[in-house]
Amino acid sequence: MSGERLGLAALAVALAAVPALAPTAYVVTLLNVIGLYAIVTLGLILLGCSGQVSLGQAAFYGLGAYTSALLSRDLGWPPAATIPLALGLVAGTAYVVGVPTLRLAEHFFVLATLGVGIIVNVLMVQLVPLTGGASGLRDIPGLALPGVRITTDRQFYYLIWTLVFVTLILARNITSHRTGRALRAILGSEVGAAALGVEVSRYKMHVFVLSAVYAALAGALYAHYIRFISPSPFSLYASLFFLIMAVVGGLTNIWGGLLGAAAVTILDQIIRAEVPRVFPRVGGEYQTAIYGILLVLIMIFFPSGIVRGALDLRRLLVRSAARPAPVPAGAQDPPTLGDPPPVAPRAKPADGGGGM
Amino acid sequence: MLALLPQLVLTGLTVGSIYALVALGFVVIYNVTGILNFAQGEFPMLGALLCASLLAGGLSVPLAAVAAVAAVCVLGALVERLAVEPAYGSHPLTLIIITFGVSMAFRGLALMVWGADPYTLPEFTPGAPLVLLSGVLTRQAVWAIGLSLAVVAALFLFFACTVPGAAVRACADNPFASRLVGISPRRTSLFAFTLSAGLGAVAGIVIAPITGATYDMGLGLGLKGFVAAVIGGLTNAPAAVVGGYLVGLIEALATGFLTPGYSGAITFLVLLLVLFLQREGLLHGAQRRRA
Amino acid sequence: MSGALLEAQDLSRRFGGVVALRRVSFAVAPQEIVAVIGPNGAGKTTLFNVVTGLLAPTAGRIRYRGADLAGLSPARIAALGIIRTFQNPMVFGEMTVAENVMVGCHRWTRTGLLAAALALPGAIHEDRLVSRAALEALVLVGLRDRAADPARDLPAGQQRLLEIARALAARPTLLLLDEPTAGLSAGEARHLVEVIRRLRADGITFIVIEHNMDVVMEAADRVIVLDYGEKIAEGTPPEIQRDPRVIAAYLGEEPDAVPAAGVSLP
Ligand SMILES: Nc1ncnc2c1ncn2[C@@H]1O[C@H](COP(=O)(O)OP(=O)(O)OP(=O)(O)O)[C@@H](O)[C@H]1O
Numbered sequence: 001m002s003g004e005r006l007g008l009a010a011l012a013v014a015l016a017a018v019p020a021l022a023p024t025a026y027v028v029t030l031l032n033v034i035g036l037y038a039i040v041t042l043g044l045i046l047l048g049c050s051g052q053v054s055l056g057q058a059a060f061y062g063l064g065a066y067t068s069a070l071l072s073r074d075l076g077w078p079p080a081a082t083i084p085l086a087l088g089l090v091a092g093t094a095y096v097v098g099v100p101t102l103r104l105a106e107h108f109f110v111l112a113t114l115g116v117g118i119i120v121n122v123l124m125v126q127l128v129p130l131t132g133g134a135s136g137l138r139d140i141p142g143l144a145l146p147g148v149r150i151t152t153d154r155q156f157y158y159l160i161w162t163l164v165f166v167t168l169i170l171a172r173n174i175t176s177h178r179t180g181r182a183l184r185a186i187l188g189s190e191v192g193a194a195a196l197g198v199e200v201s202r203y204k205m206h207v208f209v210l211s212a213v214y215a216a217l218a219g220a221l222y223a224h225y226i227r228f229i230s231p232s233p234f235s236l237y238a239s240l241f242f243l244i245m246a247v248v249g250g251l252t253n254i255w256g257g258l259l260g261a262a263a264v265t266i267l268d269q270i271i272r273a274e275v276p277r278v279f280p281r282v283g284g285e286y287q288t289a290i291y292g293i294l295l296v297l298i299m300i301f302f303p304s305g306i307v308r309g310a311l312d313l314r315r316l317l318v319r320s321a322a323r324p325a326p327v328p329a330g331a332q333d334p335p336t337l338g339d340p341p342p343v344a345p346r347a348k349p350a351d352g353g354g355g356m
Numbered sequence: 357m358l359a360l361l362p363q364l365v366l367t368g369l370t371v372g373s374i375y376a377l378v379a380l381g382f383v384v385i386y387n388v389t390g391i392l393n394f395a396q397g398e399f400p401m402l403g404a405l406l407c408a409s410l411l412a413g414g415l416s417v418p419l420a421a422v423a424a425v426a427a428v429c430v431l432g433a434l435v436e437r438l439a440v441e442p443a444y445g446s447h448p449l450t451l452i453i454i455t456f457g458v459s460m461a462f463r464g465l466a467l468m469v470w471g472a473d474p475y476t477l478p479e480f481t482p483g484a485p486l487v488l489l490s491g492v493l494t495r496q497a498v499w500a501i502g503l504s505l506a507v508v509a510a511l512f513l514f515f516a517c518t519v520p521g522a523a524v525r526a527c528a529d530n531p532f533a534s535r536l537v538g539i540s541p542r543r544t545s546l547f548a549f550t551l552s553a554g555l556g557a558v559a560g561i562v563i564a565p566i567t568g569a570t571y572d573m574g575l576g577l578g579l580k581g582f583v584a585a586v587i588g589g590l591t592n593a594p595a596a597v598v599g600g601y602l603v604g605l606i607e608a609l610a611t612g613f614l615t616p617g618y619s620g621a622i623t624f625l626v627l628l629l630v631l632f633l634q635r636e637g638l639l640h641g642a643q644r645r646r647a
Numbered sequence: 648m649s650g651a652l653l654e655a656q657d658l659s660r661r662f663g664g665v666v667a668l669r670r671v672s673f674a675v676a677p678q679e680i681v682a683v684i685g686p687n688g689a690g691k692t693t694l695f696n697v698v699t700g701l702l703a704p705t706a707g708r709i710r711y712r713g714a715d716l717a718g719l720s721p722a723r724i725a726a727l728g729i730i731r732t733f734q735n736p737m738v739f740g741e742m743t744v745a746e747n748v749m750v751g752c753h754r755w756t757r758t759g760l761l762a763a764a765l766a767l768p769g770a771i772h773e774d775r776l777v778s779r780a781a782l783e784a785l786v787l788v789g790l791r792d793r794a795a796d797p798a799r800d801l802p803a804g805q806q807r808l809l810e811i812a813r814a815l816a817a818r819p820t821l822l823l824l825d826e827p828t829a830g831l832s833a834g835e836a837r838h839l840v841e842v843i844r845r846l847r848a849d850g851i852t853f854i855v856i857e858h859n860m861d862v863v864m865e866a867a868d869r870v871i872v873l874d875y876g877e878k879i880a881e882g883t884p885p886e887i888q889r890d891p892r893v894i895a896a897y898l899g900e901e902p903d904a905v906p907a908a909g910v911s912l913p
């Protein structure tokens with residue numbers, strides 16, 4: 001536990017020093033983007049802790065952005081008020097979506113979030129008088145919080161990363177203690193958890209709403225930071241992008257969220273720069289090929305994220321070096337209390353439903 | 357307004373027959389493996405684009421179509437062996453995410469291979485369109501509806517009257533018992549993916565002369581197919597076919613009577629409605645998993 | 648029966664054509680140990696599923712402390728103090744043995760999302776309480792030394808014990824155990840019977856589905872026999888052992904379905 005505190009403190013110091021040491025403004029901007037994505041990813045991972053996946057995070061991200069942008073731009077309300085309002089609106093939306101779908105099996109929930117994502121994106125494009133349609137919204141007010149104006153990249157950097165730390169610590173606390181155990185119990189066995197008095201759908205609802213609020217917070221910050229929004233960064237493609245970040249970090253590993261967001265964002269920058277050199281004639285979202293394959297490989301070989309996967313691999317190698325006999329499946333060092341679980345293996349190869 | 361109706365219905369039935377084929381692919385895989393294959397829509401895309409390339413390579417239409425379907429079947433089998441089978445036994449979420457990964461991979465690879473421009477296939481039997489109740493039905497649309505009905509019929513015969521078909525049904529009903537009598541769930545799963553891929557490819561090749569074929573057509577087709585399958589209850593093949601036609605009709609009517617841009621959202625609104633009305637309790641889900 | 652803790656009236660449950668329970672009525676008094684026996688597929692587990700709200704009965708009603716349980720969710724029913732274990736253990740495989748039991752404490756702890764998120768002192772304090780309670784429960788079933796292992800690493804019999812520890816940590820009023828001794832050695836089973844008797848003295852009421860007749864004889868005050876979903880007999884263990892209908896029900900089955908320690912045959 002104190003090791004975790006130490007890590008947190010070290011990371012905070014390092015991040016605080018970045019703007020002073022950063023060789024270019026590009027690094028600060030990149031870190032800002034990573035920070036925003038990290039907040040969204042943290043929300044997804046909170047959701048993952050209860051055994052859920054959402055493909056509508058980009059919609060919540062976008063709703064947060066559009067709500068705060070519109071309220072502050074068209075009504076002239078201060079962002080200090082519009083951002084909380086945006087979070088509230090998104091929480092309400094997530095609640096309405098969650099009520100009927102969370103009690104369904106996993107894939108129906110995924111499908112419902114996917115549907116919401118697509119509907120919201122269509123609305124962003126189609127409600128031209130309100131959203132400006134495909135060409136987007138310009139001249140969104142910057143962030144004037146009581147006392148301070150936050151305008152430069154550097155100022156945003158401190159704001160965003162402070163919020164990353166706050167959301168990280170909140171998420172970490174939620175996934176420990178009673179609530180965290182209940183969530184992981186739900187991941188392990190919903191029926192087993194319910195039989196002990198865990199109100200499964202209520203907990204799932206709570207984390208779902210919370211994950212949506214995380215996304216909305218990042219979205220609202222994004223709107224006031226970039227000061228221009230359009231529907232394309234909030235498409236299904238973005239939802240998949242967030243999912244990949246969560247999966248790379250480990251769907252149930254809070255700390256993995258930071259790593260996943262950073263790794264995938266940087267990878268994306270590299271791909272965008274390098275692939276056109278190899279395949280000069282492709283345009284558009286060719287990266288999906290790489291991400292898709294990445295997703296499959298990670299889920300097959302490191303279903304609990306690359307950090308945990310690497311640790312397991314090392315342990316396996318150390319053991320097989322020490323003792324040539326194959327390691328029995330599941331033999332592992334005892335994890336410490338509060339260790340987040342990887343996605344639990346459960347489904348059987350062929351468990352079909354009724355007849356054809 | 358009403359004058360448009362017959363035309364919209366005919367259009368709806370045409371695309372509906374394609375959605376029905378895709379939905380059927382979902383149902384086959386879901387029944388046999390319990391997986392919702394989010395990559396299902398990519399098979400029509402691959403079928404159509406492969407067929408276009410084979411035609412450009414000088415093959416005749418029937419030959420190119422058959423070869424493309426066969427190739428997509430092989431791809432379906434590869435997906436099962438390389439991506440899905442290694443993850444059997446994992447959390448259902450893992451499998452869902454994997455099929456999403458497969459879908460993204462196919463879409464990206466198709467973009468690299470075929471580029472972003474649309475391809476067109478020639479009509480199977482070019483000629484003047486038919487006029488039906490003041491609506492126009494192209495010959496290709498007749499092909500689409502007829503072929504999809506034929507495939508559906510063939511599928512039912514297969515499941516009802518042949519030994520391998522019965523094996524697949526048995527496996528869907530009770531995997532444990534079917535293992536006892538020597539039916540391998542592994543082989544059945546492979547078969548289900550191959551068959552679904554083939555169904556998808558047929559759908560793609562038949563619709564491409566009407567709508568054209570692009571690398572990203574899979575997403576829409578796949579999602580509409582889902583909605584159809586979900587409307588049908590996901591395990592019921594005839595209901596999925598009906599669901600396909602329903603989705604086609606809803607979409608066509610929405611396009612005709614609403615601002616076109618919204619028609620995409622309408623399908624998903626229907627999906628949400630269906631999901632909201634769905635009753636599936638805690639225990640049901642748990643038992644599926646334990647099987 | 649007035650003063651009953653649990654009272655079932657004409658419970659029926661069908662699955663399509665299969666009638667898993669047919670008009671089953673019984674009552675359980677506080678601090679009683681009731682055994683439910685019957686051949687495979689008799690409907691015993693279905694009875695538990697119906698009582699704990701996992702399945703709705705097709706007909707009939709269940710009263711607990713005089714209040715109707717109809718329509719309550721499994722979690723609500725658990726909150727009322729009716730806790731169960733499962734025939735196929737539903738342990739939370741990726742959590743440690745100790746954490747599994749800590750989930751059992753969910754029922755009587757209060758930390759909510761907000762208190763946890765802010766790590767309020769109350770949450771921390773409750774955590775300490777809970778880990779102590781969890782260890783006590785583990786000591787009771789003899790799993791203390793496996794507390795830090797992932798639950799999935801336990802063999803099936805011990806997973807069953809873990810489920811029992813988890814259920815005990817919930818401080819149940821009525822505890823339903825589904826074949827608790829399956830996969831246990833004779834010594835472990837004896838120990839479990841002792842634990843059950845001790846806990847009964849502390850005020851817990853038990854309904855136990857059990858195939859091992861030695862355990863039934865030793866532990867149960869009363870036995871309910873199900874066959875094809877119907878209650879065919881009810882009485883003290885010696886009465887049940889002599890009941891011709893019970894003997895017939897078991898003889899109608901394949902030999903291996905006859906209870907191991909043997910209903911004494913005429
Ligand atoms: N969820 C379900 N869906 C369909 N049928 C079911 C379901 N649960 C139980 N059944 C059927 O109900 C009958 C009673 O099953 P149940 O599991 O209650 O028996 P049991 O007495 O617990 O048997 P065992 O000793 O094997 O555990 C069986 O025929 C079983 O197949």
Ligand SMILES: [Mg+2]
Pocket residue numbers: 691692693734
């Ligand atoms: Mg049973």
